[in-house]
Amino acid sequence: MSDWRKTACILCSENCGLEVKIEGGRIKSVRGDDAHPESRGYLCQKAARLDRYQNHVDRLDSPLERQADGSLKRVSWDHAIAGVARGLRRLRETHGGQSVAYYGGGGQGNHLGGVYGASLREAIGTPYIYSALAQEKTGDFWVNGQLFGRQTCHVATDVSQAEVVLFLGTNPFQSHGFPRARRVLNEIHKDPARTMIVIDPRATETARLADLHLQVRPGHDAFLLAALLGALVEEDLYDRAFLARRCRDSEPVLAALREVPVDAFATRSGVDPAVLRGVARTIAGASSVAVRADLGIQQSRHSTLNSYLEKLLFLLSGHFGKPGCNSLHSFLIPLIGHSPEPESESSIKTRVTGMHAISKLYPPNVLPAEIDTEHPERIRGLIVDSSNPIMSGADTAAYRAAFAKLELCVVIDVALTETAQFAHYVLPASSQFEKTEATFFNLGFPTNAFHLRRAVLPQRPGTLPESEIYRRLCVALGALPERFPILERVARADRRVPALRLFPLALKAKLALNPKLRSQLGLVLYQTLGLALPEGAQAAAVLWGAAQFYAKRHPAAVRRAGITSGRAGLGEALFEAILTGESGVEISTHLHEEMWSFLRTPDRRVQLCIPSLIEELAALATEPEGADAEWPFMLMAGERRSYNANTIYRDPSWRKTDSEGALWIHPDDAEALSLSEGSRVAVVSVGGRVEALVHRNAALQLGVLSLPHGYGLEHPETEGGPRVRTGVAVNVLTSAEHCDPRTKTPFHKGVPVRLEAL
Numbered sequence: 011m012s013d014w015r016k017t018a019c020i021l022c023s024e025n026c027g028l029e030v031k032i033e034g035g036r037i038k039s040v041r042g043d044d045a046h047p048e049s050r051g052y053l054c055q056k057a058a059r060l061d062r063y064q065n066h067v068d069r070l071d072s073p074l075e076r077q078a079d080g081s082l083k084r085v086s087w088d089h090a091i092a093g094v095a096r097g098l099r100r101l102r103e104t105h106g107g108q109s110v111a112y113y114g115g116g117g118q119g120n121h122l123g124g125v126y127g128a129s130l131r132e133a134i135g136t137p138y139i140y141s142a143l144a145q146e147k148t149g150d151f152w153v154n155g156q157l158f159g160r161q162t163c164h165v166a167t168d169v170s171q172a173e174v175v176l177f178l179g180t181n182p183f184q185s186h187g188f189p190r191a192r193r194v195l196n197e198i199h200k201d202p203a204r205t206m207i208v209i210d211p212r213a214t215e216t217a218r219l220a221d222l223h224l225q226v227r228p229g230h231d232a233f234l235l236a237a238l239l240g241a242l243v244e245e246d247l248y249d250r251a252f253l254a255r256r257c258r259d260s261e262p263v264l265a266a267l268r269e270v271p272v273d274a275f276a277t278r279s280g281v282d283p284a285v286l287r288g289v290a291r292t293i294a295g296a297s298s299v300a301v302r303a304d305l306g307i308q309q310s311r312h313s314t315l316n317s318y319l320e321k322l323l324f325l326l327s328g329h330f331g332k333p334g335c336n337s338l339h340s341f342l343i344p345l346i347g348h349s350p351e352p353e354s355e356s357s358i359k360t361r362v363t364g365m366h367a368i369s370k371l372y373p374p375n376v377l378p379a380e381i382d383t384e385h386p387e388r389i390r391g392l393i394v395d396s397s398n399p400i401m402s403g404a405d406t407a408a409y410r411a412a413f414a415k416l417e418l419c420v421v422i423d424v425a426l427t428e429t430a431q432f433a434h435y436v437l438p439a440s441s442q443f444e445k446t447e448a449t450f451f452n453l454g455f456p457t458n459a460f461h462l463r464r465a466v467l468p469q470r471p472g473t474l475p476e477s478e479i480y481r482r483l484c485v486a487l488g489a490l491p492e493r494f495p496i497l498e499r500v501a502r503a504d505r506r507v508p509a510l511r512l513f514p515l516a517l518k519a520k521l522a523l524n525p526k527l528r529s530q531l532g533l534v535l536y537q538t539l540g541l542a543l544p545e546g547a548q549a550a551a552v553l554w555g556a557a558q559f560y561a562k563r564h565p566a567a568v569r570r571a572g573i574t575s576g577r578a579g580l581g582e583a584l585f586e587a588i589l590t591g592e593s594g595v596e597i598s599t600h601l602h603e604e605m606w607s608f609l610r611t612p613d614r615r616v617q618l619c620i621p622s623l624i625e626e627l628a629a630l631a632t633e634p635e636g637a638d639a640e641w642p643f644m645l646m647a648g649e650r651r652s653y654n655a656n657t658i659y660r661d662p663s664w665r666k667t668d669s670e671g672a673l674w675i676h677p678d679d680a681e682a683l684s685l686s687e688g689s690r691v692a693v694v695s696v697g698g699r700v701e702a703l704v705h706r707n708a709a710l711q712l713g714v715l716s717l718p719h720g721y722g723l724e725h726p727e728t729e730g731g732p733r734v735r736t737g738v739a740v741n742v743l744t745s746a747e748h749c750d751p752r753t754k755t756p757f758h759k760g761v762p763v764r765l766e767a768l
């Protein structure tokens with residue numbers, strides 16, 4: 011029996027639409043789905059071996075419970091759910107709900123189940139959500155909040171239409187970050203009327219396609235960006251009309267930039283001042299400029315300042331809210347929330363380190379310190395969903411020491427991860443190809459799309475979708491009834507005759523009668539409307555509410571995307587389109603002028619001045635260089651290459667090249683240390699030591715090293731066999747202390763290290 015089914019790739023935030031050929035329970039072939047509204051048939055080499063995620067010897071097929079001797083024993087679902095609920099109840103009653111934290115809630119391809127995790131957090135009474143996003147992007151989100159009024163105001167980049175594209179600390183040839191990245195890069199490369207500028211310490215694949223590569227010194231992005239902005243102001247190249255109409259408080263920003271010593275900062279950043287001034291003129295003279303930034307500047311020294319300067323670049327030059335530029339976009343379901351400022355009374359701080367949330371997320375960098383302490387209000391319980399913080403958090407040793415002290419650790423995942431090795435309960439989730447799934451990386455503007463994927467393979471026996479795991483836990487905690495017979499009947503009636511529209515009324519009445527259920531709304535929808543949806547689509551129920559809100563907020567944009575309102579209303583029509591659009595569906599097409607209504611400042615203008623960052627900008631001039639003879643090399647930790655992805659690919663045999671994730675070093679540095687190609691060397695940091703395979707690579711600057719992320723996982727070669735580690739677990743070298751003071755984002759792109767001969 012063979013079949014081609016529609017699904018999506020789960021390896022990066024692009025989530026390209028795929029068609030997969032299934033044979034005998036295996037994903038035999040993979041091809042791009044031409045009908046997908048964003049990827050349009052595109053895919054990269056990483057998706058070809060997705061069967062190694064679906065089928066490998068470490069996949070779980072039974073809940074596991076930690077025994078007194080330390081072993082993990084297979085137990086029934088009823089036993090595991092009762093045990094977890096008992097543990098959570100004990101912590102809640104003895105130490106309060108805030109003694110339990112939640113980590114993750116979805117990776118690059120699975121956000122739908124995590125929505126229901128909110129119901130469990132409410133049932134426990136914890137505000138503490140830790141997420142890998144909060145070691146990457148919270149500086150960026152915080153700046154958005156300051157400029158645009160809310161941290162949920164997120165910026166989209168219209169790379170495909172831009173005359174000039176500026177890539178900052180990103181290598182989209184490998185990391186993608188926008189639809190059909192390699193095709194778009196090649197189009198720009200071949201088009202003499204368009205210009206691609208790359209700012210990156212490495213001569214990456216993208217830099218090689220660029221018209222201009224500014225090879226900035228690692229950790230010096232703030233100097234380069236300040237110089238670029240300083241040149242815009244000094245040469246009177248900024249857009250006065252745009253600032254007057256669309257921004258307020260621009261004068262202090264312009265004044266600070268007038269003080270920037272342009273040529274000295276350019277030189278300090280490693281870039282010829284004349285070249286930098288040429289870039290400023292190119293940006294000012296272009297009809298459209300798209301600035302795309304990523305972890306290269308966000309996980310680097312001055313990371314929050316970098317995000318601010320990056321945004322000032324497109325704001326001061328007036329390239330915002332226009333075709334081919336950066337714009338805010340709408341969300342069907344926001345990926346992030348908004349948190350009050352730390353000084354606000356409503357800011358909820360962590361109990362030990364006093365860290366505040368940004369976008370409702372707490373940084374993984376403080377999590378070990380919140381656990382590994384005698385503080386009476388420490389974190390004692392942790393629920394980890396679809397994440398592997400032992401491997402992905404900075405300072406692996408600190409994570410291991412802290413997790414060993416947890417009184418209750420629950421891991422929900424498809425495989426026995428390194429984090430699951432610390433769990434008291436491991437709850438096996440169905441794979442992303444065995445259930446209805448979606449991601450909330452719907453970041454498009456002017457057109458935005460959403461892809462609800464249906465299962466392409468039967469659910470592996472012994473596993474459950476996350477939504478069902480959360481429902482069972484909430485029922486066991488007494489926060490949710492088993493069934494809602496009347497609501498369920500009404501939902502079925504509405505599904506048969508949509509024009510009835512009785513379900514919204516019945517739901518409202520139920521919530522009015524029992525207000526406590528509001529905190530369980532997602533699971534109430536799951537257990538009522540969800541049961542009336544086509545078989546296997548129960549988890550999509552929460553999208554019904556999102557579709558109603560979205561259609562109400564953006565009716566014209568939804569209609570422009572081709573969604574037409576029937577008798578049941580536009581929200582129902584949008585939900586139906588999502589439910590039945592097996593390749594994904596365009597949910598909105600906005601006009602650029604509408605974008606200004608997305609700003610959440612009182613007057614819908616950009617609040618240009620962020621005083622604390624203007625101070626940080628001014629302090630750059632007196633910042634010492636800080637060379638340290640003990641650590642002569644700068645390691646860029648966590649590079650994206652051809653054969654690394656997120657850690658859900660656990661079976662190392664998926665890689666065709668770079669099987670160990672070699673340490674890249676400039677040939678002259680290698681020569682000086684007598685390191686031949688393929689030899690081994692120890693990399694030592696203040697936090698740890700690893701041994702790595704040497705690869706000489708002239709793409710790196712002298713004194714700079716690179717290691718990829720996603721390696722160092724343990725995987726048995728045969729079922730039940732010994733676990734073998736492949737490649738370097740790079741977070742052994744990284745430190746939680748070496749981070750942005752405001753956000754705690756670690757400076758992974760500049761870890762001081764030395765090399766020692768073996």
Ligand code: SF4
Pocket residue numbers: 019020021022023024025026052053054055056057186
């Ligand atoms: S890894 Fe990213 S770009 Fe490549 S196929 Fe998957 S989703 Fe698309």
